[in-house]
Structures are given as structure tokens and as C-alpha cells.
Amino acid sequence: MAVERTLSIIKPDATRRNLTGQIIAKFETAGLRVVAQKRMQLSQAQAEAFYSVHKARPFFGSLVSFMVSGPVVVQVLEGENAIAKNREVMGATDPSKAAPGTVRKDFAESIEANSVHGSDAPETAANEIHFFFSDLEIVG
Ligand code: CMP
Numbered sequence: 342m343a344v345e346r347t348l349s350i351i352k353p354d355a356t357r358r359n360l361t362g363q364i365i366a367k368f369e370t371a372g373l374r375v376v377a378q379k380r381m382q383l384s385q386a387q388a389e390a391f392y393s394v395h396k397a398r399p400f401f402g403s404l405v406s407f408m409v410s411g412p413v414v415v416q417v418l419e420g421e422n423a424i425a426k427n428r429e430v431m432g433a434t435d436p437s438k439a440a441p442g443t444v445r446k447d448f449a450e451s452i453e454a455n456s457v458h459g460s461d462a463p464e465t466a467a468n469e470i471h472f473f474f475s476d477l478e479i480v481g
Contacts, residue, residue: 345423346376346479347460348469353411354454356380361414364444364457368418371430377417377479383409391472400453407453415473418459419481424466427459 351364365375383391388408395401418427432443436455439446449455460466470479 342421344419344421345463345466346417346419346470347424347427347466348458348473349416349418349427349460350458351414351416352454352456352458353407353409353413354450355448355456356412356414358448360448360456364448365416367430367444368427371420371426373418373420373423373426373430374481375416376419376481377474378414379473379478380412380414382412385409391469404453417470417474417479424460424463428461431457431459 349368351361355361355364368375385405388405389396392401392404392408395404398404420426430444432439432445432449434445434455435452436445436449439449444457445455449457460469
């Protein structure tokens with residue numbers, strides 16, 4: 342298995358409830374390392390650009406409003422098979438379908454306010470990482 346990097350976002354519903362540390366602990370327990378991290382307030386334009394792949398979806402406007410409703414913590418996670426591993430730790434998008442022990446099962450409020458985002462494939466991971474971080478900010 343190759344060492345990969347993936348982009349993770351701890352979303353406003355989770356920062357609001359002070360769950361950042363508990364979520365990071367799940368990543369670290371699974372063998373993922375935080376190699377870059379910052380807390381930020383997304384602008385409307387940033388949220389629209391980050392989720393532009395979903396712009397035709399009925400939930401796009403609401404998703405963007407949610408993502409700018411409070412601070413997020415953006416991270417680069419590194420580890421063996423990090424993209425799939427992170428998706429396993431996050432659980433299904435819809436928390437009612439997420440497996441026990443996953444971030445979304447334990448913490449998500451709804452299919453929209455689902456506590457975390459993670460890249461879904463190597464190409465998206467590379468694009469999403471560079472959306473938020475320069476190479477100098479990533480220290481493995
Ligand atoms: P994420 O993994 O960040 O990717 C797109 C986001 O859109 C998703 O998590 C949810 O926050 C949101 N989302 C996906 N499907 C729906 C839906 N059916 N209704 C509302 N929000 C959704």
C-alpha cells in the first residue's frame with residue numbers, strides 16, 4: 342500500500358460543539374497523521390468554489406450557507422491508503438447509514454451537517470489539498 346495524502350475538513354457543526362480534538366483522535370487512532378492544519382472562516386466564494394462539483398444539486402445553496410456558518414478546520418492527513426482509510430473513519434455521508442464508531446455515526450447532526458469532509462480519490466485529493474495549502478505548509 343502506498344502512503345497517500347488526503348484533504349479533510351472538520352465542518353462548522355463540529356467546531357461549534359468543540360469536537361475538533363475528538364475527531365482528530367479518531368483519525369490518529371486509525372493511523373492517519375495530521376501533516377498540515379488550519380482553522381479558518383470560509384468565505385461564500387471559497388465555499389462555492391470548493392463545492393463547485395455539486396453546483397447543480399438541489400442542496401448546493403444550503404450546503405454553502407452551512408459551510409460558511411462558522412469556522413472549519415482544514416487538514417492534510419497522511420498515511421497508508423489515507424484516502425480510503427479516512428473515508429472509512431468518517432463513515433457514510435448520511436449519518437443514519439454510518440457504521441458504529443465512525444465520526445459521522447458518533448457526531449454528525451444530519452446528512453448536510455455531517456461533521457467532516459474527506460477527498461474521494463487521488464486526483465480530487467491533490468486538487469483539494471492545493472485549494473487550501475501550499476507545499477511549504479505541509480510537513481510530513
Ligand atoms: P461532503 O462529503 O462534504 O460532500 C458534499 C456535501 O454535501 C456532503 O458532505 C454533505 O455535507 C452535503 N450533502 C450531500 N448530500 C446531501 C443531501 N442529500 N442533502 C443535503 N446535503 C447533502
